[in-house]
Amino acid sequence: MGKILRRTFLIGTAAIAGGVAFGAYQLNKTYPNPLEDDLVEGETTFNPYVKITSDNTVTILVPRAEMGQGVTTTLAALVAEELDVDMADIKIEIAPASYAYYNSAMLADGAPLAHYNRSTMASVMRSSMSGLGKILGFQVTGGSSSVADAYDKLRLAGCTARETLKLTASAESGVAIAELKTESGKVILPDGKTLTYGELAEAAAKLDPPSDIKMRSASEWKILGKSTPRTDTLAKSTGAPIFGIDVELPDMLYASVKMNPRLGGKMRSFDATEAKKIKGVVDVIDITGPEEEKFGGGVAVIATNTWSAFKGVNAVKVEWDKGPYPATTDGIMDVIETALKAGNGDNLRDDGDVALAFADAPRDKVIEAQYRVPYLAHSTMEPMNATAQLKDGRLDIWTGTQAPTVVRSDCAYEAGVEEENTFIHSTYLGGGFGRRGEVDFARFAARVAKSTNGKPVKVIWTREEDMTHDTYRPASISNWKARIGDDGLPVAIDGQIATPSIVASVMARTFPSLSPIGPDNTITHGAFDQPYTVENYRVSGIKAPVDIPIGFWRSVGNSYTGFFQESFLDEVANKSNLDPIEMRLKLMKDHPTAVGVVKKVAEMANWSTPTTKGRAKGFAFTLSFGCWVAQIIEVVQTDDGIKIENVWCAADIGEALDPAIVKTQLQSGIIYGLSSALGQEITFTDGMVEQTNFDSFDAMRINQCPTMEIEILENADHRGGAGEPGTPPSIPALANAVHALTGKRIRSMPLSNEVEFYS
Amino acid sequence: MKLNVNGKDIEIDVEPDMPLLWALRDLVGLKGPKFGCGIAACGACTVHIDGEPTRSCSIAIEDVTGAVTTIEGISNGKDLHTVQKAWIEKQVPQCGYCQSGQIMGAVALLENNPNPTDEDIDETMSGNLCRCGSYPQIREAIKHAATLKVEA
Numbered sequence: 017m018g019k020i021l022r023r024t025f026l027i028g029t030a031a032i033a034g035g036v037a038f039g040a041y042q043l044n045k046t047y048p049n050p051l052e053d054d055l056v057e058g059e060t061t062f063n064p065y066v067k068i069t070s071d072n073t074v075t076i077l078v079p080r081a082e083m084g085q086g087v088t089t090t091l092a093a094l095v096a097e098e099l100d101v102d103m104a105d106i107k108i109e110i111a112p113a114s115y116a117y118y119n120s121a122m123l124a125d126g127a128p129l130a131h132y133n134r135s136t137m138a139s140v141m142r143s144s145m146s147g148l149g150k151i152l153g154f155q156v157t158g159g160s161s162s163v164a165d166a167y168d169k170l171r172l173a174g175c176t177a178r179e180t181l182k183l184t185a186s187a188e189s190g191v192a193i194a195e196l197k198t199e200s201g202k203v204i205l206p207d208g209k210t211l212t213y214g215e216l217a218e219a220a221a222k223l224d225p226p227s228d229i230k231m232r233s234a235s236e237w238k239i240l241g242k243s244t245p246r247t248d249t250l251a252k253s254t255g256a257p258i259f260g261i262d263v264e265l266p267d268m269l270y271a272s273v274k275m276n277p278r279l280g281g282k283m284r285s286f287d288a289t290e291a292k293k294i295k296g297v298v299d300v301i302d303i304t305g306p307e308e309e310k311f312g313g314g315v316a317v318i319a320t321n322t323w324s325a326f327k328g329v330n331a332v333k334v335e336w337d338k339g340p341y342p343a344t345t346d347g348i349m350d351v352i353e354t355a356l357k358a359g360n361g362d363n364l365r366d367d368g369d370v371a372l373a374f375a376d377a378p379r380d381k382v383i384e385a386q387y388r389v390p391y392l393a394h395s396t397m398e399p400m401n402a403t404a405q406l407k408d409g410r411l412d413i414w415t416g417t418q419a420p421t422v423v424r425s426d427c428a429y430e431a432g433v434e435e436e437n438t439f440i441h442s443t444y445l446g447g448g449f450g451r452r453g454e455v456d457f458a459r460f461a462a463r464v465a466k467s468t469n470g471k472p473v474k475v476i477w478t479r480e481e482d483m484t485h486d487t488y489r490p491a492s493i494s495n496w497k498a499r500i501g502d503d504g505l506p507v508a509i510d511g512q513i514a515t516p517s518i519v520a521s522v523m524a525r526t527f528p529s530l531s532p533i534g535p536d537n538t539i540t541h542g543a544f545d546q547p548y549t550v551e552n553y554r555v556s557g558i559k560a561p562v563d564i565p566i567g568f569w570r571s572v573g574n575s576y577t578g579f580f581q582e583s584f585l586d587e588v589a590n591k592s593n594l595d596p597i598e599m600r601l602k603l604m605k606d607h608p609t610a611v612g613v614v615k616k617v618a619e620m621a622n623w624s625t626p627t628t629k630g631r632a633k634g635f636a637f638t639l640s641f642g643c644w645v646a647q648i649i650e651v652v653q654t655d656d657g658i659k660i661e662n663v664w665c666a667a668d669i670g671e672a673l674d675p676a677i678v679k680t681q682l683q684s685g686i687i688y689g690l691s692s693a694l695g696q697e698i699t700f701t702d703g704m705v706e707q708t709n710f711d712s713f714d715a716m717r718i719n720q721c722p723t724m725e726i727e728i729l730e731n732a733d734h735r736g737g738a739g740e741p742g743t744p745p746s747i748p749a750l751a752n753a754v755h756a757l758t759g760k761r762i763r764s765m766p767l768s769n770e771v772e773f774y775s
Numbered sequence: 776m777k778l779n780v781n782g783k784d785i786e787i788d789v790e791p792d793m794p795l796l797w798a799l800r801d802l803v804g805l806k807g808p809k810f811g812c813g814i815a816a817c818g819a820c821t822v823h824i825d826g827e828p829t830r831s832c833s834i835a836i837e838d839v840t841g842a843v844t845t846i847e848g849i850s851n852g853k854d855l856h857t858v859q860k861a862w863i864e865k866q867v868p869q870c871g872y873c874q875s876g877q878i879m880g881a882v883a884l885l886e887n888n889p890n891p892t893d894e895d896i897d898e899t900m901s902g903n904l905c906r907c908g909s910y911p912q913i914r915e916a917i918k919h920a921a922t923l924k925v926e927a
Contacts, residue, residue: 083870084868084870084871084907085869245863245866246868248871249862249863249866249867249868250863252868253855253859253867253868253871253878254807254847254850254855254859255805255806255807255808255845255846255847255874255875256806256807257806258871259809259872261809261810262806264804264806295790296790321793321797321801321802322797322800322810323790323797323801324790326813395906396870396872396906397809397811397817397819397870397872397873397904397906397907398809398810398870398872399810399811444871446870446871446872447870447872447906447907448870449906478813479813479814480813676866680866680909680912683908683911684869684908686908687910688906688908691906691908709814710811710812710814710816710817711814711816714816714904715904715906716908716910717901717902717904717910718896718900718901718903718905718910718913718914719897719898719900719901721910721911723911
């Protein structure tokens with residue numbers, strides 16, 4: 017990225033100005049096809065997504081990280097559908113790092129707008145943000161945006177290649193293009209003769225694609241719209257070495273890191289005497305970086321195998337400095353509470369006159385509640401790791417990353433080599449959930465590689481290092497107040513949410529020269545942008561100054577705002593003696609998509625049938641990442657604690673390209689959310705994270721996993737995502753179910769601090 | 776140190792306290808068993824020792840006396856194991872990182888109990904963590920594998 021771009025990269029509403037200022041030149045320019053430099057003999061490329069070899073091997077390049085969400089299937093299917101190749105015949109490769117694979121949909125969805133806001137102004141803001149995504153060349157997997165971003169681009173890539181191949185076949189056979197058909201990697205002539213794509217590819221790649229090409233309509237689809245077997249299942253069922261941690265290179269060294277457990281704090285001194293005595297340990301080096309990168313001080317132990325490196329980091333004696341935040345959870349929560357009391361937040365929703373509505377409200381018509389959530393770790397199954405080799409002015413990085421172009425620019429800078437001499441080899445990800453959008457693990461590998469004399473080095477974090485050095489989901493405290501009208505419905509709602517700013521934390525690490533301005537959309541999304549109509553309705557986001565590294569955790573702010581608002585609406589319904597679903601339906605009556613999923617889930621769960629003693633159901637709804645999701649959770653009291661027995665979920669993402677994958681993504685998001693409610697919290701003492709492994713920060717196990725029924729509706733006008741939206745409503749739906757079962761209104765996560773769950 | 780892995784006798788030069796997991800991954804070159812936690816809390820590293828499912832991250836190589844089987848050793852080289860077939864048919868994996876361990880757990884379960892109930896599955900498999908939450912498909916696949924075994 018150029019200096020000007022860096023300076024003008026602003027977040028939130030201010031980004032409009034930035035986007036427009038770049039003008040048409042920047043927006044219209046195309047990035048070069050990164051595949052052109054790397055072709056082997058007999059191989060041709062048509063665009064950044066398609067390679068064809070003379071033996072008729074068709075390779076589809078997937079521009080996003082495969083972390084379980086199925087992009088190596090669904091994105092490949094977008095190309096295959098237009099190109100007319102069978103899914104079983106194609107080869108899939110993860111695309112290299114390149115600005116050509118920019119994601120514009122994620123930034124467009126990051127505009128501080130409700131998904132259903134389709135006004136002209138909203139459209140201007142979205143297209144400006146989207147342009148910014150292109151200009152910055154952000155190759156990022158996040159925001160549940162992969163399909164929305166790829167939908168036109170990848171179908172067009174397949175279509176263009178197909179039509180160019182037909183043009184070539186027409187020139188070779190003398191048959192008019194209109195009379196040619198394509199099927200299973202072949203062009204078919206009217207007399208039944210066939211020309212394979214492999215035979216045509218070399219000549220075709222020299223032609224300009226025809227200009228009057230037309231993509232197929234959904235009614236003509238053979239692959240999309242149906243469930244396709246995933247392309248990665250065989251590798252993942254045979255233990256294939258596809259993850260970053262599995263990388264093996266000749267002469268490779270191994271390393272592990274030990275950074276200040278008081279996050280961002282300096283290292284006063286270290287003593288490596290004992291560590292160096294361990295067999296297999298090669299070296300112990302200081303890998304403290306510049307202060308602005310915020311990773312703090314620390315060491316790396318380089319060894320001949322992982323185990324020696326792990327023993328080494330445990331044996332290094334270090335004197336750590338203190339961290340830049342209060343040393344205990346209570347101290348940290350005090351900062352957030354103080355910010356909440358001071359108020360003065362950004363009101364991304366401010367309908368009617370909230371102050372006036374409460375000024376003359378009778379006391380018995382007002383309901384108030386305060387909610388809290390803790391810090392959370394991502395705890396991906398595969399601990400952070402990356403492999404790096406720095407040799408003869410060339411840097412190679414092998415890692416599973418959600419942000420390959422950022423990894424490339426940061427690691428190039430780290431190693432002092434040019435970006436064009438830096439090569440990112442993206443692997444499959446053993447879980448991402450937002451954690452692998454960070455660059456710390458790759459940067460550390462690049463840093464260690466400066467000390468290995470050209471040998472490759474695989475840097476693996478211990479689980480303890482991973483758990484205690486995350487970019488956490490931040491804690492938050494939130495106040496809610498409603499005035500209830502004569503019909504029991506709220507006539508005024510005032511929600512205030514205080515939390516450290518995720519965008520500010522990410523920006524400070526990633527672009528230290530910039531200070532983001534404007535509201536941080538992630539503080540209140542999931543609350544300000546819900547399809548509820550209330551006459552006086554305000555949602556305010558307050559930035560709390562706590563300097564603990566925080567980041568994007570599956571569903572980001574929705575992971576707590578959904579809990580706050582949907583718990584509160586349940587409380588309002590209870591106070592008014594209204595059925596929580598009937599009340600929601602009245603509040604969301606202007607939004608038929610929302611009404612559709614709520615009615616559907618109520619029907620799936622037989623909501624209107626009373627539950628028997630010892631069982632109860634809870635409901636919640638959240639619109640996030642363009643996906644409208646309603647859930648009902650049923651809990652049952654057992655002798656061994658409360659058991660989650662059933663989850664019903666109805667979700668509308670508009671057109672579902674692969675219904676089975678969409679369903680499993682929602683399922684995954686629900687289990688991720690329920691895992692947090694069942695017992696996850698990151699706490700601090702003496703400035704250090706107290707939870708160090710799965711024994712103290714666990715997640716849902718198979719014996720706790722409910723029966724799940726998920727229905728996908730396709731009525732929404734605009735395309736939504738699937739990877740994250742399952743998470744937000746799962747947490748309040750469980751809290752509301754626990755209230756219905758026990759009468760206990762739990763306003764603080766995790767629920768396990770107040771009730772016992774079956775385990 | 777002598778070791779029998781997937782039917783082959785091998786000799787590796789290794790410190791006796793090295794966990795079996797790291798010997799397999801770094802020295803034998805078998806990447807199927809995965810590192811998740813290092814304290815036998817997640818099951819990603821599960822292998823069989825004389826048929827018994829074992830967390831390879833928490834057993835020192837000097838304590839390994841039996842024959843070791845990793846996921847690379849459960850198919851006969853040509854055909855996948857029944858459990859792997861069921862895993863593919865039921866489309867179990869998402870990110871896939873825990874699945875070697877899940878499959879090794881499921882293979883051992885079905886050896887001991889050819890027709891497990893949901894409760895049997897839940898009890899035996901609760902030591903294997905999956906952060907993607909593929910549990911409903913794991914249950915289905917294990918029951919499917921049980922029927923495939925009968926047919927075979």
